Amino acid sequence: xxxxxxxxxxxxxxxxxxxxxxxxxxxxxxxxxxxxxxxxxxxxxxxxxxxxxxxxxxxxxxxxxxxxxxxxxxxxxxxxxxxxxxxxxxxxxxxxxxxxxxxxxxxxxxxxxxxxxxxxxxxxxxxxxxxxxxxxxxxxxxxxxxxxxxxxxxxxxxxxxxxxxxxxxxxxxxxxxxxxxxxxxxxxxxxxxxxxxxxxxx
Numbered sequence: 001x002x003x004x005x006x007x008x009x010x011x012x013x014x015x016x017x018x019x020x021x022x023x024x025x026x027x028x029x030x031x032x033x034x035x036x037x038x039x040x041x042x043x044x045x046x047x048x049x050x051x052x053x054x055x056x057x058x059x060x061x062x063x064x065x066x067x068x069x070x071x072x073x074x075x076x077x078x079x080x081x082x083x084x085x086x087x088x089x090x091x092x093x094x095x096x097x098x099x100x101x102x103x104x105x106x107x108x109x110x111x112x113x114x115x116x117x118x119x120x121x122x123x124x125x126x127x128x129x130x131x132x133x134x135x136x137x138x139x140x141x142x143x144x145x146x147x148x149x150x151x152x153x154x155x156x157x158x159x160x161x162x163x164x165x166x167x168x169x170x171x172x173x174x175x176x177x178x179x180x181x182x183x184x185x186x187x188x189x190x191x192x193x194x195x196x197x198x199x200x201x202x
Contacts, residue, residue, distance in 0.1 A: 027129045036099050039073035041175050045098045047164045055191035057082045058157045062150045068141040076130040083123045090116045105170040112163045118155040
């Protein structure tokens with residue numbers, strides 16, 4: 001009888017231990033999901049802010065290419081700024097990807113990373129053209145390269161916004177609702193020269 005009681009006590013202790021482990025795992029899983037939710041919220045907020053930053057850099061750059069404004073260093077400075085922007089978004093995109101479990105969301109984020117990488121390569125080539133030693137800045141703004149420069153830049157800017165919106169649609173609704181309204185309102189504001197050039201890539 002005492003033997004059976006010992007077995008029962010051991011069995012109950014084991015069940016309590018297993019139950020405790022499950023509770024701990026459940027709490028840790030909930031905490032992890034909450035932390036990932038905060039990271040996704042921060043990432044989406046960052047992407048929405050980046051839309052405005054891209055517009056404010058790329059459309060003035062296109063204006064300068066069209067009008068062949070090559071005096072001074074402003075064209076080089078704008079290209080450096082665009083490259084830095086795309087690099088920053090690419091790094092944040094790399095960092096968020098391992099946290100994402102949804103297959104659809106992963107595909108959208110990878111699509112954004114691909115577009116960033118492709119455009120960065122193009123910007124690097126343009127930066128070489130503005131280099132005072134090895135480049136030819138006049139060639140950069142003259143046809144046919146200048147026209148292609150404008151078209152590719154506007155196409156990237158529009159694609160960036162499209163893919164960011166696709167990423168947003170694949171992020172849970174409760175996370176999207178936490179995005180500050182002023183950020184969403186800012187997306188409706190057009191950048192300088194945006195209306196003039198946004199049809200270039202159509």
